[in-house]
Amino acid sequence: MIRGCRMKVGYLGPKGTFSEEAVFKYIEGMKECEAIEFATIQDVVKSVAEGTCDEGILPVENSIEGSVNVSLDLLINDAEGILVRGEVIISISQCLICDDFIDFKDVHCILSHPQALAQCREYILNNFPTAEVKTTESTVKALLGVNAKKGIVAIGPERAAWLYNLKILEKDVQDIKENYTRFLVIAKRDSDYTGEDKTSIVFSVPNVPGSLYRALGVFAEKNINMTKIESRPSRKKFGEYVFWVDIEGHRKEERIKEALEDLKIKADFLKVIGSYPKFKMGK
């Protein structure tokens, strides 16, 4: 922890974002914690790398739209010395919000974060087929730009509508009602073994037949469950990928250690992004 201070957790702000809700869920029951807002996800990672924050929280995947690529790519390519030490999953209810009540036919522009817009793609097409859709750095940034007189509305969290004294025009406008986003907690060290852990890794394999099959076989052989796999461009050569994989187990457990040793032999490159306690839904 940064000396003489409360533990600081960085998140994508301004105040009221879903990321802030995830921080609150993460620090629930912890003493001496403070949530610090940043304008971008890159700034959150930087704050941990430079030591202004002890920890940071990054959205990584949504149950409707899938991975938040900017977060994965930062952890894969740029966040040297940063590890994952926790995960948090929150339920997401997207709301249509404005500074005053407005007839749907008068809406000309819809603002929100790209992930939020993607979660409401069908809703927007069905209700506002001709409206312009503009992206913002976060849902709350969008909320701060609404203007009923100009026909500008936003999609974002209900809590933020209350915080900024705005009107909720409609609740739960995401295309599938059950909607969850998973966040990763980053820091300069990962977490200790708890008995119910996960480990995130990134690796690449040679571009030859069967190499991914053989790489993933190390987990099958040790009965290790994989909970996520995502490929991302290597950024080195078109058509080459790195694989982000989450497995159940802690990197200090013998069977995980052995599997990762084995994977190292089969992979071109392997990076362990960290081990952390598995989030318990309903927590």
Ligand SMILES: O=C(O)C(=O)C[C@]1(C(=O)O)C=C[C@@H](O)C=C1
């Ligand atoms: O804009 C926000 O409120 C955020 O916290 C970001 C974010 C994301 O990037 O996925 C978080 C949760 C929701 O899925 C929508 C947006």
